[in-house]
Amino acid sequence: MQITPIEAIALVGILGVGAQWLAWRLRLPSIVLMLLAGLLVGPAFGWFIPERDLGEIYKPLISIAVALILFEGGLTLEFHRLGEGRNAVRRLVYIGAPLGWLLATLAMLLTMGLPWQVAAVFGGVLVVTGPTVIAPMLRQAKLRRSPAQLLQWEAIINDPIGVLIAVLALEIVLVVQGGLSTGEAVWVLATGIGFAAAVGVLAGLGVARLFQRGLAPEYMKVPLLFVMVIAVFAMTDALLHESGLLAVTLMGMVMANAKLASHSELHRFKENAALLLVSGVFILMAASLNFASLATLNWKAALFVVAVILVVRPAQVLLPLLGSSTPWRERILVASTGPRGVVMVAVSGLFGDKLVEAGIPEGTLLAPLAFVLVLTTVILHGFTLAPVARALGLSGGDKPGVLILGGSAFGIALAQALQKIEVTPLIVDPNFRNITAARQQSIAAFHGDILGEAAEHHVELIGYDVLLAASDNDAYNTLVATDLGQELGRTNVWQVQRAKENMSRHALPPQLGGQAINGELSHGEFQRRMAGGWRVRVTHLTEKYDLDTWRQDNPKALILMQRTARGDVTFLGPEQELDRTRDCTVLALTPPAETNESADTLRSQSDI
Secondary structure, eight states: OOOOHHHHHHHHHHHHHHHHHHHHHHTOOHHHHHHHHHHIIIIITOSOOHHHHTGGGHHHHHHHHHHHHHHHHHTTOOHHHHGGGHHHHHHIIIIIHHHHHHHHHHHHHHHHOOOHHHHHHHHHHTTOOOHHHHHHHHHHHTBOHHHHHHHHHHHHHHHHHHHHHHHHHHHHHHHHTTSSOHHHHHHHHHHHHHHHHHHHHHHHHHHHHHHHTTOSOHHHHHHHHHHHHHHHHHHHHHHSTTHHHHHHHHHHHHHHTSOOTTHHHHHHHHHHHHHHHHHHHHHHHHHTOOHHHHTTOOHHHHHHHHHIIIIIHHHHHHTTTTTSSSOHHHHHHHHTOOOOOHHHHHHHHHHHHHHHHTTOGGGGGHHHHHHHHHHHHHHHHHHHHHHHHHHTTOBOOSSOEEEEEOOSHHHHHHHHHHHHTTOEEEEEESOHHHHHHHHHTTOOEEESOTTSHHHHHHOOGGGOOEEEEOSSOHHHHHHHHHHHHHHHOGGGEEEOBOTTTTSGGGOOOTTSSOEEOTTOOBHHHHHHHHHTTOEEEEEEOOSSSOHHHHHHHOTTOEEEEEEOTTOOEEEOOTTOOOOOOTTOEEEEEEOHHHHSOOHHHHHHOOBO
């Protein structure tokens, strides 16, 4: 049964976003669920076949989606964020990409015995590690900033480079097969690559200048950017196929380093768009698989896949990084992580057809071989990246973390209570006196502005699930909560009550600041209570000593946080009920009388 294009687009959206949401709920790699969903509705049951149900627009949609994904990736590549990793990225691009091409070509020749023409073209495609799959994997694995940036930069920069290497190899093959003269091939390549690079850089500079001079209103910046990206891709791709990927990547990189005032807003919108595009692309890719084409592969193909994962990828990373300052743990992690993405599948199918047209029938093997590689590496690295990163000490870890803005007496007391329940706290404060007080209590602390560039290099936000803005500056609390709400999630960002919150003229719209914690106390009120002997107390609730009993023993206490039996940590709002799940732990602000040792305390037998 054939479905309409509108139904097909709706189905792709539901499956893609649904798989991402389900993966988040189940804490599984989202890429694996997206591929599984596409395989089920496509080749398994035949409900949705992209080429049949979408028609001729199917492949152009894939091309535009990949171009937008690469542009969004380029928009994240800010040179000042690289820091010490700049040299490592250069090595992986300048040395790693050509080395990967050579090793992959040799691996195909030795394991599968295919003609050199096929091996050279596919070896170039294998340089691409797949930015479409790296981003979801990094988000799922909670990787630390340094190795995450290394993987992201390598994937995004090498993606168009790998495609261009494959284009170069294909043009050489066509010359040998009699399609073009050597001079014509060199001219096509040089003009195509040069034109793409020039257009990408000039477009990035032009759009950046347009935004900086205020020649485009805020509401038109994102639509204008989308149109420009598609136009740049179409213009350059018309001269040399796949060179548009280089152009849009360079355009994004130029804009990322132009220090635009609207950069964060543009990036966040593009990040959302990229998530939708990645979801759609993987559903389409999996649904378009033809099981019959996989039957053309044999045990030699399996041997080649093993060689790529265990030999080619490690050598492509470890050899260029010899003698570099990159820590050995990061080298091992990057070397053992090389998922391939949709770009490789799309390019392999196209170039395979061109090889067949040139009289090389083995070109038909490229498309199914590419899909097997994508499927194998995505599943393998999707499940192994997080545990390998944890084993190497390069992830946020399994312990939840709480970021506390402000090293006041309350902030320090809360951090000490969190340590008792094995939650990792970090106090951030620009006041060195507060930082000193926190460190004297053996609490991790960062001296500086959490929104500053120093924090980007020294604070691993990926290790913290919840933020409490509790400094003595209400405006600063609101600014930090609003800014980090985009990264941590609005439901995970909390803030102490602003001193003038209840005055209508000082009220803020709901999209600014964080959620108010239970009691709706201001920073000053928290400090006064701490000075008056109030303490942050930890109590473990059980079946014998439940919430109702605890409330009878502590009628004046304010429950601030809870940690469920599952391990999730969250603050409680003014009207939010405590999760009554058994074996949960509560952190409460209790008055002096309720903090003393008493019969009530002895009854619980569960206080920490």
